[in-house]
Amino acid sequence: MPLDPTKYADWQIAEAAEKNMKTIYQIADELGLQKEELLPYGHYYGKVDYAKVLERLKNKPDGKYIDVTAITPTPLGEGKSTTTIGLVQGIGKRGKKVTAAIRQPSGGPTMNIKGSAAGGGLSQCIPLTPFSLGLTGDINAIMNAHNLAMVALTSRMQHEFNYTDEQLAKRNLKRLNIDPRNVEMKWIIDFCAQSLRNIIIGLGGKTDGFMMNSGFAIAVSSEVMAILAVAKDLKDFRERMGKIVVAYDKNGNPVTTEDLEVAGAMTAWMLEALNPNLMQTIEGQPVFVHAGPFANIAIGQSSIIADKVALKLADYNVTESGFAADIGFEKFWNLKCRYSGLKPNAVVIVATIRALKCHGGAPIPVPGRPIPEDYKTENVGWVEKGTENLLHCINIVKKAGIPPVVCINAFYTDTDNEIKAVKRICESAGARVAVSKHWQYGGEGALELADAVIDACNEENHFKFLYELDTPLRTRIELIAEQVYGADGVEYSPDALAKAKKIEADPEMAKLGTCMVKTHLSLSDNPNLKGVPKGWKLFVRDILTYKGAGFVVPVAGAITLMPGTASDPAYRRIDVDTETGRVKGLF
Amino acid sequence: MPLDPTKYADWQIAEAAEKNMKTIYQIADELGLQKEELLPYGHYYGKVDYAKVLERLKNKPDGKYIDVTAITPTPLGEGKSTTTIGLVQGIGKRGKKVTAAIRQPSGGPTMNIKGSAAGGGLSQCIPLTPFSLGLTGDINAIMNAHNLAMVALTSRMQHEFNYTDEQLAKRNLKRLNIDPRNVEMKWIIDFCAQSLRNIIIGLGGKTDGFMMNSGFAIAVSSEVMAILAVAKDLKDFRERMGKIVVAYDKNGNPVTTEDLEVAGAMTAWMLEALNPNLMQTIEGQPVFVHAGPFANIAIGQSSIIADKVALKLADYNVTESGFAADIGFEKFWNLKCRYSGLKPNAVVIVATIRALKCHGGAPIPVPGRPIPEDYKTENVGWVEKGTENLLHCINIVKKAGIPPVVCINAFYTDTDNEIKAVKRICESAGARVAVSKHWQYGGEGALELADAVIDACNEENHFKFLYELDTPLRTRIELIAEQVYGADGVEYSPDALAKAKKIEADPEMAKLGTCMVKTHLSLSDNPNLKGVPKGWKLFVRDILTYKGAGFVVPVAGAITLMPGTASDPAYRRIDVDTETGRVKGLF
Incomplete structure (x- = not known):
């Protein structure tokens, strides 16, 4: 019973x-x-x-x-x-x-x-x-794969700072010229660690990395996790793992995990x-x-x-x-x-x-x-x-x-x-x-x-998509906003608008999936509006690109990639019964 | 064949x-x-x-x-x-x-x-x-258990900073008064991530943690790993996990994982x-x-x-x-x-x-x-x-x-x-x-x-220890230095000497094991001296305490808890054969 x-x-x-x-x-x-x-x-x-x-x-x-x-x-x-x-x-x-x-x-x-x-x-x-x-251990594997990319990025930045082009060439390395103010990727950890949300790394001397702003996100927000969810098989997975954009160089060109020669090792961590x-x-x-x-x-x-x-x-x-x-x-x-x-x-x-x-x-x-x-x-x-x-x-x-x-x-x-x-x-x-x-x-x-x-x-099925992949990005966003959220249209920040135009003009990017970001606590982009909000426009603040996962991510509202641990968290009540070896207090 | x-x-x-x-x-x-x-x-x-x-x-x-x-x-x-x-x-x-x-x-x-x-x-x-x-996944479990203690520490510091004693009492919390300049524990990650060696955490607003110096060590240096190596069984393990000193309060008293109410959850992560x-x-x-x-x-x-x-x-x-x-x-x-x-x-x-x-x-x-x-x-x-x-x-x-x-x-x-x-x-x-x-x-x-x-x-065995646990700390160190390393005695920094005296005077601490830190590249404390160096004294620079593991750690020479990734690391040559699913290039 x-x-x-x-x-x-x-x-x-x-x-x-x-x-x-x-x-x-x-x-x-x-x-x-x-x-x-x-x-x-x-x-x-x-x-x-x-x-x-x-x-x-x-x-x-x-x-x-x-x-x-x-x-x-x-x-x-x-x-x-x-x-x-x-x-x-x-x-x-x-x-x-x-x-x-x-x-x-x-x-x-x-x-x-x-x-x-x-x-x-x-x-x-x-x-x-x-x-x-x-x-x-899947999330741990994601943590290791993801953070290995950050190790590769930050140690590369250190070595490029310390070595001349000739010294790099001896190691068969070409200068990537990574822009420290344009690093998209953060480190990950699978806890709510608000203290690691905004950090400065690389303090110390010339062998202590590269000093810059950085931060940690929660592991489940990793692009590697997104890739695990959408990959069809190992081959597909390996290809996607090489397309992750880690940062941009000083000319604004993307620097990927493949550029850092780390995508293969990242995949190795993810095999199981x-x-x-x-x-x-x-x-x-x-x-x-x-x-x-x-x-x-x-x-x-x-x-x-x-x-x-x-x-x-x-x-x-x-x-x-x-x-x-x-x-x-x-x-x-x-x-x-x-x-x-x-x-x-x-x-x-x-x-x-x-x-x-x-x-x-x-x-x-x-x-x-x-x-x-x-x-x-x-x-x-x-x-x-x-x-x-x-x-x-x-x-x-x-x-x-x-x-x-x-x-x-x-x-x-x-x-x-x-x-x-x-x-x-x-x-x-x-x-x-x-x-x-x-x-x-x-x-x-x-x-x-x-x-x-x-x-x-047993009912007859008339499954159809809301849009096709040749639908332009802004048309897709409008379709989702109006048909799904019930909005009266879409507004863009100047930054988001510029990015949308760039994506629409790029044949490869234009074909990526559209992965909307919006609060789940309302049909609108304001979490406090309940029921079916009327007379509002969706405000797209930014557009991110997750090339490995294959998404363009229009962002309506704030994104929290690192939640905070509260003052009375569950771990206070979790323990192990040392006689039976059983964990108590999980919920 | x-x-x-x-x-x-x-x-x-x-x-x-x-x-x-x-x-x-x-x-x-x-x-x-x-x-x-x-x-x-x-x-x-x-x-x-x-x-x-x-x-x-x-x-x-x-x-x-x-x-x-x-x-x-x-x-x-x-x-x-x-x-x-x-x-x-x-x-x-x-x-x-x-x-x-x-x-x-x-x-x-x-x-x-x-x-x-x-x-x-x-x-x-x-x-x-x-x-x-x-x-x-054992090392990953150590990472999670260890970093959960750091989450507990840093979020507690944030909450104590933001809340009055009365507000804390509502959550059944007593002010621990952690001294941000006296936090012994670092975060861990299992890579050579020199960029995380010295960092500043907790930047941002009042819900973004607590701003202070911090850093990451490599996972295998964690006290949780040391405890895994020496624990006899689950009961022993659980007790040791509660004794880890995470930081000190403003009066210099140790703050442990048990004080943070996180030792039970840490043990739960380590069960397997x-x-x-x-x-x-x-x-x-x-x-x-x-x-x-x-x-x-x-x-x-x-x-x-x-x-x-x-x-x-x-x-x-x-x-x-x-x-x-x-x-x-x-x-x-x-x-x-x-x-x-x-x-x-x-x-x-x-x-x-x-x-x-x-x-x-x-x-x-x-x-x-x-x-x-x-x-x-x-x-x-x-x-x-x-x-x-x-x-x-x-x-x-x-x-x-x-x-x-x-x-x-x-x-x-x-x-x-x-x-x-x-x-x-x-x-x-x-x-x-x-x-x-x-x-x-x-x-x-x-x-x-x-x-x-x-x-x-099959030979008769006359196994005996070099010292007994009632041997005073400095006598133990001398025995090891002279009998094992071949030194002509021991010298202490003022800080190490003060700590040694304090440990010898504390009945609980005096009984802890002695875990020496010294380069392995020489019998002496200078890695460049080969053969059997003569006419030298061991210089003990510091003495650390790992209460959970049960060690006092006299430190002779530098300790690197976070190695650096070199300019031509192994991951460059590691990849997965997507046809066979096998990893290539490990060595």
Whole structure:
């Protein structure tokens, strides 16, 4: 019997479930992997040799492909990961072969206030401890690969400063003339280390590097992570790794990892990381965990490789997009699916009564503080008003030609009247709606959702992109702003405008993907505007280029690449039981 | 047929050998591990659940315990790792159950100019790529655990700066009053990143950390790594992790990881790392790879846990000490063996004709440059003169009461006359001497050495420490300086003297181990003095305290905690073959 989530913490539920979990050999066997295709890491999780699987099953048709996204969330999150796992457990209860593909959590939030992202209640990915604490080391590999580029850059700058052209030539080096005021790349670390956000490096003498401004970003924001998410195979990965722009020379020309002769070694550090990780739900379905790029500057999706492998092995693969439908789903739709060539069969939009109340007028909750009392009492008016945001998200999914399924991720404090109101409004809008109690009851609680999703997957599919790659950049941005965000147009800063024109004029750059950056807390670019904001223009402040990942990144709003650790972070409550060797206090 | 090492590079030999290597399941089975005691990481290496093994075999007597050390080396190194692996292969050829226990290499040297430390020629540890590139992630775990302490420290400093005592109390925090000018700990990264040696952090506004001087050290210099090497079990490890002194408060009192409430979470990151890694020689004997602390500020040995496990499973376990007999063996003898309670049965002293020539007067070779011509022609006079250093090392080992075995690690350029001279001189001094050609011929080439070591292990053992833990600190330092280094006494800087007195007066500190820091390139504290320097005094410049590791560290000479990447580093030549997925160019 699983523990009651209204009485026990997530880590306690996980601990109890782990006593009876399947070995990874059994999971792999049930999934149809051959022995050499599973790379176990201990007995309860492992990696899958994607190249072997994709080669062996290249002629097998793919399973059904389901994406989980959400309405515009409150800052607390509305349970996309929990719903992803719950849905997989529900489809599993219906006797189908089903997998999840989720992102690996960053050590930053896990040690800070957000906690891990393993799901919650009776819908979790286990074993929880390795999932939360680095798993098979992919993020560490990214850290090493990324920081090796910074070592190569900064030591090169030192050597170019110290040596003449002749001395460099003896070492078979040509002067790159890197501009210290135009270094785009930062170092990375996988914690919320605000002290490293802005730093000066290279103090000391002539063998102590090169003095300049620098800084650290969180590891999951690395372009290497973005590349891991979008690469199709090792060859594609190696090519992308050489295109990362580290800095610019004094003439404004890009200096890449290939120029620094470090892209090969960076790839070597990443070899194992290309294989997706395999874990399980607390009800024993396989869960692929692979990549975890930030959803703001990067694609914010789990890897294409994991989805491809999962779709060959399972009848249904449920993947999750970071952030809400306007951000996460839009990038899934127009970027991930374009790169992968895969077509989704259904999209789940997760909504909570809490978020609907917030869109309807309730005070915005703050993470780490008690939830306002307004959320604990019935208020059908707020809920009805809040469905405007949900209807907008339904329409976004419909524009992609995919059937949307609304999942009301039930809290035990929701009232029947509130739920009825949402059902009525969404059904009138032509969407399937399911109330799901997977948090409290696991797969049994997700049967209504599972049935709705299975049903939607049988619907005829009219998947189409919002724009084509020959659409000019500014037209693409306008399409996204107006059709997806509901804006009345786009404005550019002079800098962004100049960059947009340059990109449009460059045949290679013009063909890169468009990866929007915008707050996920509003459909607009102002996080405080809830519901469906009207009468606003999207303001594009800057445009970044991630040549390795293959993105042009129009930036609307601020980007935080290095969050801060709060005054009461999670690590204070995490410890190890030295008798049992178990980790306590993860959440 | 293995490849000829005079014609092929180490990575090519490894690649060829890996085509026929045993699976890790077979290695574990031959070693007598039970199925659940092996934690495979893929099919060719893994971890061993040390706690299960030690519990199951607690009543089994230990095998023979052999340490490999060396004469004072040239800057090129004299092949201790190669000899360790070669000896294990040789003992294996004699039909004995034998293991190696070696250190995990750091990414810094591997990507820079020293290369990996997997041995060489036909005496290597495989598979080479994971061995060289992070293996199962222990060093990454150390990086995360260590840097989490720095996150806790620096964010705490920010919050204490921004909040009143009352605001802190609301978060259940008491002001620690950390002195920003007295922060001992640095951040770590596992590369040679000279640009991060001296940095200023915390620039920006009030949520951007705390502005102060800081820096990065290489990961293997971390106190967490030292703790991994000396911890006996999880309980011991957890206690030590809480005692790390991160900084001092404004009254000069230490602020520890426990004070920052981060020691439990740090331990959680290290849980998997406590299990030693299992690999194999190219001839199929088991190799434990575990911990790799710097030999200058830390103990410079592989882990106590690995040796304990190996000694329960094998008849012979060969372990390696970092640096020469005066440094590596002295710390093995008086620190590692004291903490572990294990008694070595024999000590191998690796010597090369090259190093003996260097001690006898030949010009000192420089890494990365061609070796001077003098080393390529016979010079018995230099060799004979150079044996003074070797005889001194033999005497150090004899003082520990253990039989020394001199291994002449043969190069194919050595001449018979040179080798005969060394044999004659060492045998007159009462040491066993063996010429070993393991680099060129593998185990077959190491039979003479294997027989000498097996023979020495049967000798009666009179192992004793140089000092006891109730010996006062300065007396210990004098004993080491005079008895081990051959100094004529010790001098202290005023600062070091004050610290020594304070430590001697503190009952807890007085009982800590003594971990000397001195160059390994000379018996003296001046790296340019070869042979056996006479008429000098050891100058102790500073004394550091590593409370978690349990060391007091008297520092004679400079410490480099962050090496620099050279202008022609190894990463330039490392790449991945995207067809085969193999890494090329590691050495």
